Amino acid sequence: MTGPRRLTGLGARVLTALIVVLCVAVVTAWVVALAVGPAIFEHHMEMVETSHHNPEVIAHAEEAFDAAWKLSLLLALVAALATSIIVTVFLVNRLTRPIRRVRRAVVKITEGDYTARVPESTLGVEFSELMAAFNSMAAELDRTELTRKRLLSDLAHELRTPVATVDGYLEAMQDGVSHADEDTLIMLRGQTERLTRLAEDISLVSAAEERHLDLRYAAVHVGDILAAAVAQVRGRGQDHGVKLGLEADDRTKAVTVTIDGDRIGQVLTNLLDNALHHTEPGDQVTLSAWSSQGSVILAVTDTGHGIEAEHLPHIFERFYRADSARDRNHGGSGIGLALARSIVSAHGGSVWAHSDGPDQGATFTVELPQRPKDSMKVQ
Structure with missing residues (x-):
């Protein structure tokens, strides 16, 4: 068996290649000079007009010329080769320096240090784009790692409460x-249902984010989606003392959209439940809809607790809570909004939240295309 093949670095390979090119250029110049130089000199000597042709003088001149041009050309080629090698070494080192920085940063990332970054390069657009792409990737990995740690911590908390209750x-x-x-049996059944719902929600979010969510598209009327969602939460709204409203004109209700009605109904139910969790008795929750340029807009607006600006960018992340204690008291899994975003994204739509601040209420808006792209029908 042969041993592992030793690999040389990029800098060594580039340097070797350039030196070979320079050596070939030197040899070529030398051969051309040997072939052309003497003939040119003899031609010029023959053009010299003189009445006395001394063969010894001509031979001496040819010998002097031959020695002079060979020595001067040799010295020039050696000096050019040495200078070129020095410049090549400098350029190769400058070229490979950012690559070595990327390699060191990659090693740090593989060791778990996701804060590794590389400085911007001044070697051209390609290297600048490479450094920017690497730093963007490292930042995304850093955010993913933080999310993963928080997810595991929150998941452990979510599981601990019902498991401890059942065990007790x-x-x-x-x-x-x-x-x-x-x-007691009702309470135990409720805790097991909570665990089951948590597992199902996590599975759905993961499947949607990996584009493996099974969507069954069908043409449905917007009015049917709205009515079903309101019916799902009307009882909980009454128990909570919150007024539940529906705003959509007849034209919007008659609009047909091609979606998975069950999944979008789940999205609206999650958004309405979220609104109920963050309102007080006497507050108002309104589900509204309108159409715009091939899209349907669905919005859930409440007059409840509102959302601080610092939480808005993270509100759809898994297990993210602006107020952990309040949400856990309500028994939420902490991934309802993340699930809503995943389902909407799988439909080619978008969802976002807006709030003017604490105690100013909040609005969650869903935009869906009336017709999905053909590539989205196969999940």
Whole structure:
């Protein structure tokens, strides 16, 4: 068996290639001079008009010329070769320096240091774009790592609460302190449903982000989507003492959109539930819709707690909470908005949030194309 092939660096390869090119150029110049120089000299000597042709003088002149041009050409070629090598080494080092920086940064990233960055390059547009793309990738990896850590931490918290509750009641029943009466069974069933809902939501978000979400497109009327969403949360709104309204003219309700009605209904339900979680008795939650240039706009507006500006860019991230304690008390999984964004994105649409600040209410807006692209029908 042969050993592993040793690889030379890019700088060494470029330097070797340039030196070979220079050597070939030197040899070529030398051969051409040897072939052409003497003939040209003899031609000029023959053109010299003189009445006395001394062969010895002519031979001496040819010998002097031959020695002079060979020595001067040799010295010139050696000086040119040495100077070229020095300049080549400088240029190769300048060329490979940013590549070495990228390599060191890549090593840091592979070791888990996602804060590694490379400085901008002045070697041209290509290197500048390479450095910018690398820094953008590193920043995205850094954000992803932070999200992953927060996700694992929040997921552990979400699982800990229902698991601890179930375990506590089971232990109490085993010790004879508690009994499996109807209230206890209802409570245990609620906790298991919470775990099931959390697992399903995480699975849906992951599938949507990986473009593996199974979407079953069908033509539906906007009015049917709105009515179904309001019906889903009307009872919870009444229990919470919040007024639930619907605003859409007849023309908008009659508009037909090609979507997965169940998934978009899930989006609207999540947004309405989110609004109910962040309102107080007497507040208003309104679901509205209108059409615009081949798109349908759906909006959920509430007069509740509002959102601070610093939280708006992160509001659709998984497990992100502007007020962790309040949301956990309401029993939310923390990924309802992330799930809504994933489903809307899978439809080729967009979703965003707006709020004028705390206690100023909030508006969550969904924009969907009336007709999906052909490539989006195959998930």
